[in-house]
Amino acid sequence: MSFQKAVPKRKLASTARFICIAALAAFALLYTGRLILYEYALSSPSWQSYRSLKSDPCISACVDRTSVPTHISASSESGKPYAYVVNAMDGELVVTPGQCVCVRIVVPPESDGANSTTGLVGYKPLPMWPADGLMVDLVQQSSLLDDGSDDPLYKDARVTVSVNNFYPRGDDKDPTTAHVYDGTARLYDPGVYTIDARLDSRNGQWNAEPGQLTLPYEETEIISENTRIRVLRDPKHPTYLKKHQNLPLCQHGDSPGRWIPEKNLPHEWNPWNYVYPAEDGRVWLPYNCRLRRISHAEFTFHMSYMYPSVHWYGDSNSRRTLRPFISAGKWCHKSSDLSRLDCLCNDAPKDLFPDEWYGNMPVPHWYRIHTHGVNGSEIYMDLRQLGGASPTDPRMIQEKDPSDERYTPDFVPPGYGLRNDYFDLYYLFTRGTKDMYGSYWGRDITSKKIQNFPEASLVVFQMITWDVAFGHFDDFVEETAKLVKRLKQVYPKAEFVYRSGPYWCCRATEDQDKKYSRLRFIAFDRHARQVFQKHLHAKVWDVQGPAGQRSPESKRLDDNMPCRSAHSRAEVIHIDNQILMNALINQPEFT
Known part of the structure; x- marks a missing residue:
């Protein structure tokens, strides 16, 4: 025609x-x-x-x-x-x-x-x-x-x-x-x-x-x-809840899912076949894979030979993320602690929290936390004090059976209490591409800066919060491209994990200079994760997705946001960490 x-x-x-x-x-x-x-x-x-x-x-x-x-x-x-x-x-x-x-x-x-x-x-x-x-x-x-x-x-x-x-x-x-x-x-x-x-x-x-x-x-x-x-109900569909335990283990940190009340789960499920419940009693269950509850001891056992040296870049969100690691899960690990201010959102020592909250924490020798680059900041003082334990130090944690406990991030499985596995984690402070003072990542991320550290087998990079607060999006796009190119040059052999920005919803920040909004967080994060995936083949550790699937009531609950910061509550951090731990060690060579 x-x-x-x-x-x-x-x-x-x-x-x-x-x-x-x-x-x-x-x-x-x-x-x-x-x-x-x-x-x-x-x-x-x-x-x-x-x-x-x-x-x-x-x-x-x-x-x-x-x-x-x-x-x-x-x-x-x-x-x-x-x-x-x-x-x-x-x-x-x-x-x-x-x-x-x-x-x-x-x-x-x-x-x-x-x-x-x-x-x-x-x-x-x-x-x-x-x-x-x-x-x-x-x-x-x-x-x-x-x-x-x-x-x-x-x-x-x-x-x-x-x-x-x-x-x-x-x-x-x-x-x-x-x-x-x-x-x-x-x-x-x-x-x-x-x-x-x-x-x-x-x-x-x-x-x-x-x-x-x-x-x-x-x-x-x-x-x-x-x-x-x-x-429609289809009991044979692989995503039907009854069949969840038939799914393969999650090997990625960004699997979509939903929150299900723990009381609804089949009674025959072992609690160690799903992660901890959130404060409302709901459990995060991905649709196409399953998460298992991983102890810090088991995690370290695998990390010690797969990723013995980790370089971690991040801000105060990373500080909070690392607390469960440096304390072997003994930070805000009891249900009765979850309403404490540091468990809710603000854990900076400058806010005069009682010394006994941190000073008496047993430090396991699983994680040797090195905080180079943050010595001038009192906010990170306690990370320096808690980190750096020697592999020969006596273990101060007792093995126990968690079967009767609802919330046990500090669990040590039988047989792991006597192990001396550990890996080194170098915490290298950065606020992304820009903060209130300017852009400093180009000064801080160089081959010369890291030449005195053991070669990194894994690099974790957390950003977005400060970029959203003080950056223009066009500048962010340009700086992210330069940042990824620099990371590729500095770490030619390392694997990368990109930690998503936090989920921000339903409130304004107390600081009007910070340009926080729900869509800005999502937009900045979506661009960064695409760049990290494309150029560094990075795994995505998504802490934004699960938070965005919470119920409308939970997203707007004032008790969840007492200090108007972009920090997550402690029990959410324990869950987020489980997602990372699953993504790193649920690999074929481990399972």
């Missing part, structure tokens, strides 16, 4: 599409008034390029397959943002485990009022990121079986799956028009899910960069349409 002959058919198809859209617009207008203006944006030319996106395997779930919008019963008088499930028929979309779903968000233009921010100009979202701060979760409301009873494995589980990868359908940069977005997710666990959605910023204001005003945190509820998703 020649091109000339194909032209009339294209015109005919174009005319047909226009007639269908016009008819649909007229029909919806009878029911919804001005809502049709928002839906008409879906036919904009940008949707054609949007449909061609191949990076998201779930993108096809956002292609409309229904002839009438499912949301036409919505009230448009409030002018509030609203959300609905794409392709839900009669208010419900039925899917099988592992199937993709799509949620559509419509954000009407902000009306002028006392709380309006439309007059604030100069804020721009980062490239390829939405202008509006959308926080959308799909929350499991029930797990009803065919007989009307709840599946006991999921009873009151409230599995939460975050919807990510939002794409604008049309121009989302114009504050005077409605913004329409599609977001995708993949659901595995059976049950009925509804939408929990919030808007935490508008018109690029989540991306306040240095020199711009950091706006107070304020959420707007996104009205959820009367649509839901039903995931």
Whole structure:
């Protein structure tokens, strides 16, 4: 067929599409008034390029397959943002485990009022990121079986799956028009899910960069349409909870998963076949692999011959991460300790914590922590005091049976109490590519700086927090490229682990100079992890993902954020460390 002959058919198809859209617009207008203006944006030319996106395997779930919008019963008088499930028929979309779903968000233009921010100009979202701060979760409301009873494995589980990868359908940069977005997710666990959605910023204001005003945190509820998703129960599916122990061990630190109440787990499961529960009694269970509870003694046994010398770059988040290691799990390891301030968020000695909290800690000889590069900082004083134990020092930890204990990060398995395995960990302080004083990584990461240390077999790099606080994204992109190139030159033989940035949500920082926001943390982290993976083949140690899958209530619980810092609570750190330990030693040569 020649091109000339194909032209009339294209015109005919174009005319047909226009007639269908016009008819649909007229029909919806009878029911919804001005809502049709928002839906008409879906036919904009940008949707054609949007449909061609191949990076998201779930993108096809956002292609409309229904002839009438499912949301036409919505009230448009409030002018509030609203959300609905794409392709839900009669208010419900039925899917099988592992199937993709799509949620559509419509954000009407902000009306002028006392709380309006439309007059604030100069804020721009980062490239390829939405202008509006959308926080959308799909929350499991029930797990009803065919007989009307709840599946006991999921009873009151409230599995939460975050919807990510939002794409604008049309121009989302114009504050005077409605913004329409599609977001995708993949659901595995059976049950009925509804939408929990919030808007935490508008018109690029989540991306306040240095020199711009950091706006107070304020959420707007996104009205959820009367649509839901039903995931069918398939007891034979590998992600069904009953079959979880049949999965292979996790060998990566970024496996997606969900939180399940420990009380729901099958009674025959050994507690050492899953990691510690969080403070709300929920356990992190990946979908496609399983985590096991690893003691510090076993971890050291494997590390001593696989990675005998570790160079660790990081800031105060790394300081907190290392506390369980230098104390063999005896930091904030009792449930009764978890409300203590240092266990919640702030463990800096300059804040005058009682000396006995740290001074009497037994120091195992599994980890020899060397803190070169931080001698001038009182914040890291106790790391220097606790580290550096000799392999010949007597072990001060008793072996015990943890079977009756709920929370035992300090467990020593039988047979390990007499071992003298250890590895050296060199803690080399850095704040990423930039902090409040400037950029110093180029001075601190050089071949000359590390020539007096044993050659690193593993390099752990933690960044993002200070980059988000004080950096411009364009500068961050440029500096990250230089940083990775330098690391490759300095450590030509080492393996790398990239530790993700922390999860930041639902609050403002006390320091307005720090440009913290949920989307800035996610955007900076996503770029850095891609660069580390591409150029250093780094393993990703994802501490952001599990935190983002917590329930909407947990994300907003004030008790979880008493000091407004980007630090994690102690029991979360113990869980995060388990993810790292699994990723490093669940390798074929060990298992």
